[in-house]
Amino acid sequence: xxxxxxxxxxxFQSGILFTFFVxxxxxxxxxxxxxxxxxxxxxxxxxxGLIPEPSGIVKSRKFTDVFWIHNDKGNNARIFAITxxxxxxxPAGVSGYDGIQIKxxxxxxxxxxxxxxxxxxxxxxxxxxxxxxxxxxIYKVAEPxxxxxxxxxxxxxxxxxxxxxxxxPPAAGNYNCESIFWSDGKLFVLTxxxxxxxxxxxxxxxxxxxxxxxxxxxGTYPAGGKVTGADCSLDGTSLALITYGEIRVYKSVPGRNWxxxxxxxxxxxxxxxxxxCFAGQDTLVITNEERFIYRVAVSxxxx
Numbered sequence: 001x002x003x004x005x006x007x008x009x010x011x012f013q014s015g016i017l018f019t020f021f022v023x024x025x026x027x028x029x030x031x032x033x034x035x036x037x038x039x040x041x042x043x044x045x046x047x048x049g050l051i052p053e054p055s056g057i058v059k060s061r062k063f064t065d066v067f068w069i070h071n072d073k074g075n076n077a078r079i080f081a082i083t084x085x086x087x088x089x090x091p092a093g094v095s096g097y098d099g100i101q102i103k104x105x106x107x108x109x110x111x112x113x114x115x116x117x118x119x120x121x122x123x124x125x126x127x128x129x130x131x132x133x134x135x136x137x138i139y140k141v142a143e144p145x146x147x148x149x150x151x152x153x154x155x156x157x158x159x160x161x162x163x164x165x166x167x168x169p170p171a172a173g174n175y176n177c178e179s180i181f182w183s184d185g186k187l188f189v190l191t192x193x194x195x196x197x198x199x200x201x202x203x204x205x206x207x208x209x210x211x212x213x214x215x216x217x218x219g220t221y222p223a224g225g226k227v228t229g230a231d232c233s234l235d236g237t238s239l240a241l242i243t244y245g246e247i248r249v250y251k252s253v254p255g256r257n258w259x260x261x262x263x264x265x266x267x268x269x270x271x272x273x274x275x276x277c278f279a280g281q282d283t284l285v286i287t288n289e290e291r292f293i294y295r296v297a298v299s300x301x302x303x
Contacts, residue, residue, distance in 0.1 A: 081146030
């Protein structure tokens with residue numbers, strides 16, 4: 001696939017055509033509104049049938065042009081390495097390759113993946129659309145070599161919970177989570193709200209494996225929609241969020257209260273975007289439910 005421009009704009013360039021469609025819409029009050037925002041042009045596509053619905057994505061810190069992804073709920077507990085174009089990376093000569101199995105783990109509802117600077121991946125089993133789960137967890141996995149590994153044991157499993165959640169489910173189903181990122185030695189998660197366009201930021205401050213860890217609540221912030229992915233840049237200065245209709249990038253502030261930092265954003269043509277990660281300081285990689293991969297220049301976002 002051609003490595004074309006990170007995005008292109010759609011819209012009517014002719015005033016005559018614009019007028020025509022305005023009149024047409026006025027005549028048909030039942031017409032759906034014209035989608036707004038930039039329509040992204042695919043950069044690549046996940047081609048392997050082993051990955052029917054990619055969810056989270058993160059760039060490897062160890063291997064060149066390697067991105068780690070995983071399937072959504074209802075699939076085996078495994079991760080996959082792909083190139084920036086979406087091609088599966090696997091060991092040579094292995095018959096019946098089925099991804100890299102995470103031994104003794106369960107994919108109840110894996111929604112995102114991130115990495116730290118010590119060679120570990122973290123898988124967020126935090127999908128909770130009905131806000132009724134009591135078995136939320138984060139898996140810590142030593143990053144495997146995609147050219148040799150077919151399975152790996154997790155290093156730790158951290159059970160987690162939201163101390164402010166008192167009912168299962170609560171009246172407002174806002175304890176779903178599809179976003180995890182690592183910053184300054186800590187893991188952070190962002191909620192995906194079903195009832196509004198906000199998100200809540202939490203930090204994991206304890207790492208107990210024998211009892212649940214209460215997530216530290218930091219604050220509630222407007223997110224412009226349902227947050228479906230997040231990633232922190234490798235240099236730790238920027239945080240990217242993706243929703244079904246917008247990319248947001250926040251700059252760090254003292255104390256790392258990320259969502260109070262300066263904000264740049266880009267409105268997108270609505271689509272079920274599933275994950276986002278930094279591929280470089282000025283490059284974001286985005287995935288969607290249909291397995292397409294997009295690239296967007298951070299410099300194209302506006303305050």
